[in-house]
Amino acid sequence: MADRLRTRGSVRTAVVWRGVRSILAELASETGREQLDVLDAGGGTGGFSVPLAELGHRVTVVDASPDSLAALERRAADAGVTERVRSVQGDAASLLDVVTGSSFDLVLLHSVLEVVDDPAAALAGVSATLRPRGAVSVVAANRLAAVLHRAASGRFDEALHALRDPHGRYSPTDPAPRRFVLSELEALLAAADLATVTAHGSRVFADLVPGGSLDADPSAVEALVALEIEASEVPAFRDVATQLHVIARRR
Template identity: 50%
Template sequence: MVTDRTNPRSSVRTAVVWDVVRSALETIKREAADTRSGPSVAGTVPLDIVDVGGGTGGFAVALARLGHRVTVIDPSPDALAALERRAAEAGVSDAVRAAQGDLATVFDVLEPECADAVLCHGVLEFVDDPAEGCRTARGLLRPGGIASVLAANRTAVVLARALGGHVAEALAALHDPSGRFGVHDPVPRRFGEQALRDLVTQAGLSVRAVHGVRIFADLVPAAAADAPAGSGPAANVTDLLALEAAASALPEFRAMATQLHVLAGLDEA
């Protein structure tokens, strides 16, 4: 198996989200090809994508390589510099724009309804107001667009702390409204599935799918989870990718996933 380290599909930690997002973008692209005129890239209709908190471009560069235009909004100048280097190495600098900011300042950089898709991965845990963050993501979307929301799962941290022998912290996380295990917890808040669904729907988006992410990847030995498909014990990594994909949509398994992924859409008027 040939491994592409720049493709999120090659990592068990990102493969499920990548597959869901790419499939949704293909659907939008087919619909856009029927209705939109203008230049195309590699025979496809380029979509406009905003990746809020996209950091060094793990998703953005891969999406640009598919022919899309991606704007990455991130507060870290170091991360954005790394993004620009990664985009240059991949030959997609013209399709990737880096802008310093966050959900609270995104409209200082972008116009409303500028995007066919918004990625909001690992952001809602840290913003001051997650509900306002979801409304901002909705405001970036054109009708018919999609939002990909990835956030920490509050029930998973209870299991993780207990398995690590930190039973008191597991109990604290179980009872804490924000799913925090203590004052030294680096994550300000985590979400249950229903809470995350509610945030998305109350922002005016329609939930299309929910998946568990990193169900098993954080339970197996680190070497197996971190190795890309096709390297190291290839069969083990390949099987782990398949296991994550197969279990991701099953409620009984996604309840213990480290992260929850919601794919939502802004319905046409």
């Protein structure tokens, strides 16, 4: 973890990792199992799944992109955890086509709800893959941050479009079909029988810090991580963070 804390990338994922580590500890304590079964839906190249396998968990990554899965397999091999990482090409919106229902302790759904055709159907599928009292970690783009960041970079038309658009798109051709506010995410989760346990803001400040300022002062990274973690729990900061991170449990 010390190495991870030295890079800008680590600042961007610090809040999410903290939440994921916390729910893993909770699940391990409740189940009495140190090795948990994790599904990373839309897991891409393994930024989360490979470190989780390094911690000893069994991870299944479902992703639509064969290129991403190939990169994941290389990353898992480099880390020496191939036997704990299973890669499956499939659609996060129809997980039960490719994995067994009620078989995972934790499902990660990070930066995927924005792009699936039907977020409610995708979350219903996620819920069905969880063991009773299993947990889901959802990271999704925050609509209010999109408005703020566009305005701060002088793209006022796009900021206004994102503010007015029910899905928070910058324009009708925005490649991200939707962004969320927290109440929408929680309602979607509840409809899939998933009760919110924690809701944090990820990247409250990380994307506002000028490039280079962190490289010049390594101790600044740790200070920024500490600031991000504390601010992530303050509702006013959470509500303008770049991403929302919600952990929910299957009822």
